[in-house]
Amino acid sequence: MLLRPSEDDLIARYFAPIAGPGGLSLKDDAALVAVPDGAELVVTVDALVAGVHFFADDPPETIAVKALGVNLSDLAAKGADPLGFVLALALPRDWMPDWLKAFANGLGQAAETHGCPLLGGDTTRTPGPMMLSITALGTVPKGKMVRRTHAQPGDVIAVSGTIGDAALGLKIRKTPALDWVAALGERDFGFLLERYLKPRPRVVLAPVLREYARAGMDVSDGLVGDLAKMLRASGVTGILRVDDVPLSAAAHAAIGYEPALMADAVTGGDDYEVLITLQPEKVADLKAAAKKAGVPFSVIGEVKAGTEPLTVTYKGESFETASGSYSHF
Amino acid sequence: MLLRPSEDDLIARYFAPIAGPGGLSLKDDAALVAVPDGAELVVTVDALVAGVHFFADDPPETIAVKALGVNLSDLAAKGADPLGFVLALALPRDWMPDWLKAFANGLGQAAETHGCPLLGGDTTRTPGPMMLSITALGTVPKGKMVRRTHAQPGDVIAVSGTIGDAALGLKIRKTPALDWVAALGERDFGFLLERYLKPRPRVVLAPVLREYARAGMDVSDGLVGDLAKMLRASGVTGILRVDDVPLSAAAHAAIGYEPALMADAVTGGDDYEVLITLQPEKVADLKAAAKKAGVPFSVIGEVKAGTEPLTVTYKGESFETASGSYSHF
Numbered sequence: 001m002l003l004r005p006s007e008d009d010l011i012a013r014y015f016a017p018i019a020g021p022g023g024l025s026l027k028d029d030a031a032l033v034a035v036p037d038g039a040e041l042v043v044t045v046d047a048l049v050a051g052v053h054f055f056a057d058d059p060p061e062t063i064a065v066k067a068l069g070v071n072l073s074d075l076a077a078k079g080a081d082p083l084g085f086v087l088a089l090a091l092p093r094d095w096m097p098d099w100l101k102a103f104a105n106g107l108g109q110a111a112e113t114h115g116c117p118l119l120g121g122d123t124t125r126t127p128g129p130m131m132l133s134i135t136a137l138g139t140v141p142k143g144k145m146v147r148r149t150h151a152q153p154g155d156v157i158a159v160s161g162t163i164g165d166a167a168l169g170l171k172i173r174k175t176p177a178l179d180w181v182a183a184l185g186e187r188d189f190g191f192l193l194e195r196y197l198k199p200r201p202r203v204v205l206a207p208v209l210r211e212y213a214r215a216g217m218d219v220s221d222g223l224v225g226d227l228a229k230m231l232r233a234s235g236v237t238g239i240l241r242v243d244d245v246p247l248s249a250a251a252h253a254a255i256g257y258e259p260a261l262m263a264d265a266v267t268g269g270d271d272y273e274v275l276i277t278l279q280p281e282k283v284a285d286l287k288a289a290a291k292k293a294g295v296p297f298s299v300i301g302e303v304k305a306g307t308e309p310l311t312v313t314y315k316g317e318s319f320e321t322a323s324g325s326y327s328h329f
Numbered sequence: 330m331l332l333r334p335s336e337d338d339l340i341a342r343y344f345a346p347i348a349g350p351g352g353l354s355l356k357d358d359a360a361l362v363a364v365p366d367g368a369e370l371v372v373t374v375d376a377l378v379a380g381v382h383f384f385a386d387d388p389p390e391t392i393a394v395k396a397l398g399v400n401l402s403d404l405a406a407k408g409a410d411p412l413g414f415v416l417a418l419a420l421p422r423d424w425m426p427d428w429l430k431a432f433a434n435g436l437g438q439a440a441e442t443h444g445c446p447l448l449g450g451d452t453t454r455t456p457g458p459m460m461l462s463i464t465a466l467g468t469v470p471k472g473k474m475v476r477r478t479h480a481q482p483g484d485v486i487a488v489s490g491t492i493g494d495a496a497l498g499l500k501i502r503k504t505p506a507l508d509w510v511a512a513l514g515e516r517d518f519g520f521l522l523e524r525y526l527k528p529r530p531r532v533v534l535a536p537v538l539r540e541y542a543r544a545g546m547d548v549s550d551g552l553v554g555d556l557a558k559m560l561r562a563s564g565v566t567g568i569l570r571v572d573d574v575p576l577s578a579a580a581h582a583a584i585g586y587e588p589a590l591m592a593d594a595v596t597g598g599d600d601y602e603v604l605i606t607l608q609p610e611k612v613a614d615l616k617a618a619a620k621k622a623g624v625p626f627s628v629i630g631e632v633k634a635g636t637e638p639l640t641v642t643y644k645g646e647s648f649e650t651a652s653g654s655y656s657h658f
Contacts, residue, residue, distance in 0.1 A: 028477045029403045030373040035364045044359040047417035088376035088462035128457015133417035135464035148357045
């Protein structure tokens with residue numbers, strides 16, 4: 001009979017080594033975290049289910065990087081600096097120690113990269129697919145959280161990095177035999193796939209957003225749908241110019257080969273870029289500060305008064321998308 | 330075709346009404362929480378899977394009460410006052426709106442009862458069983474968290490409330506046809522079942538524990554196993570007198586009929602009582618303060634120097650249990 005290690009054994013073996021000091025070596029029932037005086041706490045939670053949010057046979061490191069990354073992306077978009085995170089992990093019956101080890105290693109590396117230590121967790125078994133839930137904590141100086149609801153008419157709309165890479169990466173992952181995939185160079189292929197597998201949360205932008213953004217959210221369910229959501233939550237509308245949406249060289253190559261992919265790029269999910277609105281007179285300073293942090297920002301539209309749906313234009317015409325946004329639900 | 334509401338619809342309909350102010354009506358990507366100056370944050374997470382931690386056909390209100398309760402119990406045992414919680418909820422394909430409504434209502438009521446508002450959440454679907462993960466936040470005055478690792482030789486061991494009710498309630502839930510179950514009066518039957526279904530986290534004891542406890546944890550995996558765990562984590566050993574373990578009238582009746590149930594009572598899980606060690610000279614004050622808070626404390630053993638296993642005695646003899654403790658893993 002193969003003896004399974006207990007939960008305590010698992011925690012000690014794989015997770016205690018990656019825990020931060022607040023995690024008390026994971027030997028207590030709870031974590032203990034100092035919050036700087038004058039700071040407010042920002043809390044976000046995301047759940048990922050195998051077969052829904054990732055493929056069960058994705059490399060364990062990338063699942064870990066993604067699970068933490070989606071939460072860090074939320075914090076970043078709120079202008080919050082990471083404080084730490086807790087993990088709930090439900091393992092299916094056929095989990096393997098090697099898998100868990102690789103997962104913990106990936107998680108520990110991502111935590112270190114972004115300065116967001118593991119504080120605690122709960123491990124359990126499930127008769128269903130693997131599920132992970134991460135709650136990430138961050139801090140902002142009092143009153144400085146960037147809200148989704150604060151977009152104002154006259155603001156410009158800007159987005160970080162490049163859009164659509166992960167959506168195209170997911171298509172590659174799902175249907176590698178497509179013509180346009182075959183036409184991609186090896187480097188572009190790898191870049192897009194990597195952008196799907198390993199989101200790069202824009203943690204470095206948090207202080208920049210606190211300084212310049214009026215409203216903000218991260219782009220996780222597709223640019224068009226997420227922008228529509230932010231404008232609706234702010235009680236305004238706006239215009240999005242697809243022509244101005246920043247694309248990577250790889251996405252550019254794919255869309256050049258197969259123009260219909262532009263719709264996937266702007267409605268697909270998993271970008272984990274930051275979408276903000278800001279006053280037009282602040283754009284130059286935002287761009288300079290963001291560039292200094294290593295992430296470009298592009299202006300892609302304007303906020304307008306009114307409650308009609310977001311207008312999306314492309315090459316001078318209205319741009320229709322099948323679903324508007326991608327939802328895991 | 331039956332149209333399913335989107336995640337945003339679900340959140341707005343069922344969860345926004347029960348959210349606290351920090352939840353920003355759940356319209357943002359993250360919650361915003363003020364932490365009092367001079368306080369430290371205590372963070373705990375627990376995951377519950379249908380078929381593992383609860384029965385899928387348990388009433389939705391009781392699943393909600395339990396999911397929040399197990400986290401509040403952890404906070405209470407650390408001496409932490411609740412600040413709020415976030416929820417990750419994975420719904421199986423066959424979920425029903427009525428179920429979710431009842432679940433949200435139960436959660437809202439439990440949150441209000443214990444002063445622990447919903448701050449945010451993430452809802453997703455799963456091809457597997459329902460899974461819930463709650464991360465609860467609490468605060469303690471700086472340096473006042475009650476640690477699992479601080480038991481010292483010479484301390485007495487004390488436990489709140491009564492032990493074993495939930496373990497017997499679970500037996501009733503699983504095998505209601507047993508002789509001893511049939512022999513229980515209706516009131517005792519109902520009491521034990523309720524103690525299993527709806528843990529009563531000892532939130533009111535948090536300030537009392539901060540004042541008097543040297544080490545503490547909540548009893549969730551069985552008294553014997555949890556005590557052994559706390560002593561091990563503190564680098565000490567001790568003695569537990571089963572004769573002194575506090576029992577409810579209902580548990581007393583059940584064990585009177587079927588003496589073997591005593592082992593279930595002290596090793597079964599889901600008590601959600603508080604287990605502490607404290608200096609002997611503080612016992613009288615602890616008992617008085619706890620009584621004032623409405624929850625009795627009983628002394629059940631002593632902490633000893635050494636690293637040999639915990640000694641458990643019953644009626645003057647060594648008390649052997651099959652497993653020591655119950656683990657969901």
